[in-house]
Amino acid sequence: MLGFRDPVADAIGLLRPRTVIGPSLRAAGEWALRFEPFPHVRVGGLVRGTCWLVLEGHEPVLLREGDTFMLGNPPPYVLASALDASPRPAGPVWTGAEDAFVRIGPESEEDLYLCVGHIAFDDRNAALLTDLLPPLVVVRVADPHGTRLAQLIDHLATEVGIAAAGGPLVQNHLAQILLVHMLRAHAGRTDRPTGWLGALNEDGIGAALRAVHADVAHSWSLRELAEISHMSRSAFAQTFKSHVGVPPLEYLIQWRMSLARDALARDTLSISELARATGYQSESAFSTAFRRVVGSSPAQFRNQARQPRVAEPGTAD
Structure with missing residues (x-):
């Protein structure tokens, strides 16, 4: 018998999520990174500082400390310290990560800490979830779900920053818990999504x-x-x-x-x-x-x- 309980848990379980945490971004000064489209979902949040998130075809969004976001099959996008900063491709920068971090600018002057995770699904059923998501969901720290999400991001950032036993397992579970809470926040808004x-x-x-x-x-x-x-x-x-x-x-x-x-x-x-x-x-x-x-x-x-x-x-x- 195929035993299931809750639609959200059922769908996520059926999607066989595979999580890749980081690298996280620590930055100082002026910077801008352009990211190419990627499949499925990315979740993240600002542990410290502020930055701009600009999705192609959408209005820029200023992310502040404690804010969390979810990207669903997004178009190209830019993360930047300022809207007038000239972006460079993120790929080479991300490839040069060391100890799970990408650093831009002098380490002693870092004023931004962004923690992110990528969640990929089994392509056979990925549309169960990805078809319901907009390219961007932002939950402000002051929103009803915001404090809980900010705490999860902070916990995830702590796990990324230490080399503790079982760290990858904890990180994967935290990222999936973060995804579920982001889905709850998205579904609970007045402009509710269609679908289940x-x-x-x-x-x-x-x-x-x-x-x-x-x-x-x-x-x-x-x-x-x-x-x-x-x-x-x-x-x-x-x-x-x-x-x-x-x-x-x-x-x-x-x-x-x-x-x-x-x-x-x-x-x-x-x-x-x-x-x-x-x-x-x-x-x-x-x-x-x-x-x-x-x-x-x-x-x-x-x-x-x-x-x-x-x-x-x-x-x-």
């Missing part, structure tokens, strides 16, 4: 989503989900689609197929077992649904997943 992330804050729709994730093998009907949400079927269907972007039963199918892709890629269940685990009475019914969503049969997908994968590009800019 925003819908979780709606009592009725959120209850239906949690029910689906708790028992994906159940033969859910529109009537059952509407009753869980304490709505009529028509009101539930309309509200669910307006918040999540797809009808309720289509969401159920999409989630089941995301689970199926993961299980087939890891070869943990036979196709008949997977059909039952995802709520299908027969292997043929499961295969038909899988082909409609994924574009290939389960057997073809599994065989392709067994082939050696091309090495992923590095996360350095």
Whole structure:
């Protein structure tokens, strides 16, 4: 049986996150670095100082001490001490990092400390999360979630700065905790995101989503989900689609197929077992649904997943 509990935890677990912390940036004087696009998510925050974050096509944002940010599949962007500073490519600078730090300017005059981490996901299901994120989310230290996030960044920065046993493990967990809190902050804003992330804050729709994730093998009907949400079927269907972007039963199918892709890629269940685990009475019914969503049969997908994968590009800019 495929056992799951909470939509956010389920999605992040299914994405098989791989975290690379740092290097962190310590800087003094005038500087500017241009970063190229990268896949998936980067999280970070200012432990000390201020700097400008300028995403291509967006208004510049001044980050202050204690602020945190999340970048989702962003376009090229610049980090700079001042808007009129001339940027240089970040790649060579990042490559020259020593002891997990990139330093710009005299060490004795450093007035900025920026801690960052890159989180990459399994490409097969990455869109579950990345499609819901804007290129930039900023949480100010004075925001409701801001103090907690600032504390996490400070803790992460401390771990980066020491060579303690188990440091990489602690850093990875802290970065993923930071990601979850950033998602909560983003979902809790008045300009809520569409998709399941925003819908979780709606009592009725959120209850239906949690029910689906708790028992994906159940033969859910529109009537059952509407009753869980304490709505009529028509009101539930309309509200669910307006918040999540797809009808309720289509969401159920999409989630089941995301689970199926993961299980087939890891070869943990036979196709008949997977059909039952995802709520299908027969292997043929499961295969038909899988082909409609994924574009290939389960057997073809599994065989392709067994082939050696091309090495992923590095996360350095």
